Amino acid sequence: MNAPTQHHYLPVREDWLASRQEEILDPGQLIIDPHHHLWDRPGWRYMLDEMLADIRTGHDVRATVFIQARAMHRAAGPEAMRPVGETEFANGIAAMCASGGYGDVQLCAGIVGFADLRLGDAVRPVLEAHLRAGGDRFRGIRHIATWDPEPALLNPAYQPAEDMLDSAAFRQGFAHLGALGLSYDAWLYFHQIPRLTALARAFPATPIVLDHCGGILGIGRFAGRRDEVFPEWQRVMRDLATCPNVMVKLGGLGMRLPGFGLEMGETAPSSEQLAEAWRPWMEACIAIFGPDRCMFESNFPVDKGGFGYAAGWNAFKRLAAGASAEAKADLFWRSASRFYRLPGFA
Numbered sequence: 001m002n003a004p005t006q007h008h009y010l011p012v013r014e015d016w017l018a019s020r021q022e023e024i025l026d027p028g029q030l031i032i033d034p035h036h037h038l039w040d041r042p043g044w045r046y047m048l049d050e051m052l053a054d055i056r057t058g059h060d061v062r063a064t065v066f067i068q069a070r071a072m073h074r075a076a077g078p079e080a081m082r083p084v085g086e087t088e089f090a091n092g093i094a095a096m097c098a099s100g101g102y103g104d105v106q107l108c109a110g111i112v113g114f115a116d117l118r119l120g121d122a123v124r125p126v127l128e129a130h131l132r133a134g135g136d137r138f139r140g141i142r143h144i145a146t147w148d149p150e151p152a153l154l155n156p157a158y159q160p161a162e163d164m165l166d167s168a169a170f171r172q173g174f175a176h177l178g179a180l181g182l183s184y185d186a187w188l189y190f191h192q193i194p195r196l197t198a199l200a201r202a203f204p205a206t207p208i209v210l211d212h213c214g215g216i217l218g219i220g221r222f223a224g225r226r227d228e229v230f231p232e233w234q235r236v237m238r239d240l241a242t243c244p245n246v247m248v249k250l251g252g253l254g255m256r257l258p259g260f261g262l263e264m265g266e267t268a269p270s271s272e273q274l275a276e277a278w279r280p281w282m283e284a285c286i287a288i289f290g291p292d293r294c295m296f297e298s299n300f301p302v303d304k305g306g307f308g309y310a311a312g313w314n315a316f317k318r319l320a321a322g323a324s325a326e327a328k329a330d331l332f333w334r335s336a337s338r339f340y341r342l343p344g345f346a
Helices: 014-018 048-055 084-098 117-137 168-179 190-202 226-241 271-289 309-319 325-340
Strands: 030-036 039-041 044-046 060-067 106-113 138-142 183-186 208-210 246-250 294-296
Touching: 030 294, 030 325, 044 048, 048 084, 048 106, 048 309, 060 084, 060 325, 084 106, 084 117, 106 117, 117 138, 117 168, 168 183, 168 190, 190 208, 190 226, 226 246, 226 271, 246 271, 246 325, 271 294, 271 309, 294 325
Parallel strands: 030 060, 060 106, 106 138, 138 183, 183 208, 208 246, 246 294
Antiparallel strands: 039 044
């Protein structure tokens, strides 16, 4: 696989990743990976074979949840309907894995797509098309809300307004999620969390999961300000946790945004290094939300620029080493299974 050309992602360096080989910790721990992408972009292919190669490094990953990433949109037809192609694609991958021809793992057992919720009531046909395209696997929508006044912190593919979650049109569209039994994946930055809290309170029956530990920032204007960011992040996370319809994904810290800088090492980071960097944030999430409302996630291939799949799940296992068997079940698979209603998992 070639390195990505997108400047907002860390490049994936296969030789660098291969410099770190670890024994798999607790290989019998069942895992559902609730957040990954698949795509075939110029200079960056991460499809079924590539993900299976990562999964087969030793951890017992039984199922995954596909999250939208602008992959395989339809090339023609109404603009609003084009993202349904991504759900068709993911459902095809899921069908391939369900055949048993690719091992025991069920990739894309749950599918989260994109629909422009700013369409208001006009988004309903798009959501219904996703449900048809995804069969019994389609679970929800991610409409990315990341906003910051500093352009260097933004993915240029997404240009939401600062107040998108508060807008009448977005909320009119959002109301259709609950009506159709769908959930919402929230990807935004920590300073935007109060807007998500207001949204969660306005729609208490709609399940919401906050991606990537709540959008921690440690680059740009936030560089060198971790002692200021952490208490503010904790404060808004505690307020969000008062909404019982909200869960949180523990991951996404291999991106460039948090500014840990582990990608600068001569060799890929060890699971000990990853766990040390992530511990304050992930332990705080678990303390605030409880393990039954938290789930570890790979965020691959985006986080693959920062660490290998085996080392990442080893790091999660190190972080959970002192937890009870029940808490580990929640963190590694049960919270994800419950949120995304994955069949075959108790």
